[in-house]
Amino acid sequence: MSFIPYLAAAAAIAGLGLAFYFAKVVNAADEGTDVMKELAAAIREGSQAFLKQEYKWVGVFVAVMTVVIAIVLPYGMPYGAAAYLMGALFSSIAGVVGMQIATAANVRTANAAREGAAKALPLAFKGGAVMGFTVAGMGLLGVSLCYIFFVDIAGVDDAFSVLAAFGLGGSSIALFARIGGGIYTKAADVGADLVGKVEAGIPEDDPRNPATIADNVGDNVGDVAGMGADLFESYAGSIVAPIVLAALLFGGFVGQDAISGEISAIGEGGLLEGLYLFPLLIAALGMIASIIGALLVRGREGKSLSAQLHFGTNVAMLLTAVLSLAAGAFVFGDIDGVDNGLFLGLVIVLGLGVGYAIGFVSEYYTSDHYGPVKRLAGESQTGPATVIIGGIADGMISTVASVILIVGGLVGSYALGQAAFSPEFLASAGFVAEAGGLYAAALAAIGMLATTGAVVAVDAYGPISDNAGGIAEMAHLPPEVREVTDGLDSLGNTTAAVAKGFAIGSAALTALALFRSYTASVGLTLEGIDLVSVEVISGLFLGSMATFAFAALTMKSVGRAAQAMIVEVRRQFAEIPGLREGKPGVKPDSARCVEISTQASLKEMVIPGTLAIVLPLAVGFVSVQALGGLLAGALSTGFMLAIFMSNAGGAWDNAKKYIEAGNFGGKGSENHKAAVTGDTVGDPFKDTSGPAMNILIKVMTIVSLVFAPAFLGL
DSSP states (O other), rough: TTTTHHHHHHHHHHHHHHHHHHHHHHHSSSSOSSSHHHHHHHHHHHHHHHHHHHHHHHHHHHHHHHHHHHHHHSSSIIHHHHHHHHHHHHHHHHHHHHHHHHHHHHHHHHGGGGGGGHHHHHHHHHHHHHHHHHHHHHHHHHHHHHHIIIIISSSOOHHHHHHHHHHHHHHHHHHHHHHHHHHHHHHHHHHHIIIIIIIIIOTTOOOOOOTTTHHHHHHIIIIIIHHHHHHHHHHHHHHHHHHHHHHIIIITTTTOOOOOOSSGGGGSSHHHHHHHHHHHHHHHHHHHHHHHHHTOOOOOSSSSSSHHHHHHHHHHHHHHHHHHHHHHHHHHTTTTEEEESSHHHHHHHHHHHHHHHHHHHHHHHTTTTTTTHHHHHGGGGGGGEEEHHHHHHHHHHHHHHHHHHHHHHHHHHHHHHHHHHHHHHHHHTTOOHHHHOOOOHHHHHHHHHHHHHHHHHHHHHHHHHHHHHHHHTTTOHHHHHHHHHHHHHHHHHHHHHHHHHHHHHHHHHHHHHHHHHHHHHHHHHOOOTTTTHHHHHHHHHHHHHHHHHHHHHHHHOOOHHHHHHHHHHHHHHHTTTTTTTTOOTTTOOOOHHHHHHHHHHHHTTTHHHHHHHHHHHHHTTTTTTHHHHHHHHHHHHHHHHHHHHHHHHHHHHHHHHHHHTTTOOTTTTTHHHHHHHHHHHHHHIIIIHHHHHHHHHHHHHHHHHHHHHHHHHO
8 A cells, every 4th residue: 555645646746737738728728809918917917916925924924833833843843844834835836826827717718708608618617727736736745745755754753743734834825815815805896896886886897997907806816826725725634634633543542653553453554554545545536536527527509507517526526436435445455453444435425425515505505596596686675784684694594504414424424434443453452432433534524625626626717707707898898798707707606605615514524633633632532521611611612702703803804905995996086087987098097906905905814814823822832621622612613604604695696696687677776786785795704704714713723733742841
């Protein structure tokens, strides 16, 4: 089995190769008219300027954290700090590459839409697939290289804590990228909508609106670069979590080192090595399946856009399910202590199924093809208040099905894991009785994210299509072109909701695995966490408070940044003669709006981002029991808030689009204005606070795990 890390690295390189190929295809396409090229250049330059400034700010934080890791932690320099830097660097590269191609694909998709959806769809998908396979490729490559070097070659003491440091590096970038990008995009979006569509009565993406370029920039820095960093962290974390948990549950409690244990049955070629390498094998197989699925997405006349886009993802999931069963039998078929390796393959299939089901729940509550969004659009007939009430209620009720699915996946994977391992062997080797079930529960998160390349591809497709519609509007292309891009964009809102469902579901299971790893690393058994002790109860309240405080801080940040944008847009409409009327040759000062969003978002991301790091450290140095309670409270409330906010925001967005399609009065009606208000409230819900919540709960758990030795004074 020693070949598996190298197979995983090879699969990662193959994924990066596909991203490079798709990037060439996108760049070879025609950009269209000179006006379209000029608009695309403005969006590209604004996106690059923001990312450059953001990474400067985040770079300072990464440098400080590197020094802290080197000084405070026992495994320190060069290993822990090097792994942390590597995780941060790989995540940054994925975000930069994905955004570069997204800003190249938007104008080319708009131009292709002049020939119909069959031409535009595959081009937008390939642009998104560059992001998807760069994220998955860099994530899998990073984890594989860390394993090969720190475990196989260097044989580093506490190598799996070093692997966790790699995950923390990715989480650091994801946290600030998601918060900063989310604040940017929603500040511009809210400003553009309220002053443009509601006050001035001009269409969305109208070139007269000074915030239009900033809004399109925001799609890239928030929904492409931010989302890419988010999924990088989720994907890498889902691979690292079961490896670290296996080291603690199956290795750390009996005193042997990582691979060459004193007990021959669990040494090299035995149980421990299988447990460590199985997650890497599943990730490699998922990458291969995703590559095959992505190559099958082509534009076809006469077929629904949704069916064409989801075909590749469905193929990837089916292939991954079949290959996972074979992988379970291959890795664990002849290992002492495992009664049935097929059960561990079934855990991956269960994770895939739960992820798909959560994605469908998100689609049901956010797509205008289903009842909830249509009913929400109908509530616009009685004003914006009922739209907001209805959206909040829909978001809340959507948590029921998602939680039931997560609980079912958790219980099912735990049962399969317990059945896979011999209880007699676990007892004779001195392992905890629940070790198999806990390991399997961590594996379920890999099942959800095994096809990350394909999932992110259809997610990143959304902002590319949205940008394409903006360029079509600003370039005054024929109405039928905007109809094509609107169809692509509407589908993109649904695919984004589905991808968020996958990310949130996997975050819950990954955070649970990291939480259990933390309790094991500080010596807290399940019986040792007293839920009625003052320390643990205090921690539970603090963790629950942290998620609400985080949501409030990020939403207020969007509000403050949006206020600055609204004031500027109003000023330009008032002070630039002929701008509102659209006189020939009169152009808004779009660069000023881009600058406002950039500065405001970078300033506003600091406090909520710092909260996620500082709070667990502050509590952990006081009481490891209280920190256990804090993590449990944050996990449960954060998961609920993430689903509620993401689905409510998506429902408001598509209710507005349902009206714009000609229902309940259509564009410009009072019903439309009511729906725009709901969508404006939902913007920070679905694109800032909600998506960042799943990063928050994982950052808090992985910070706690990485710094556990420091809490204990080791």
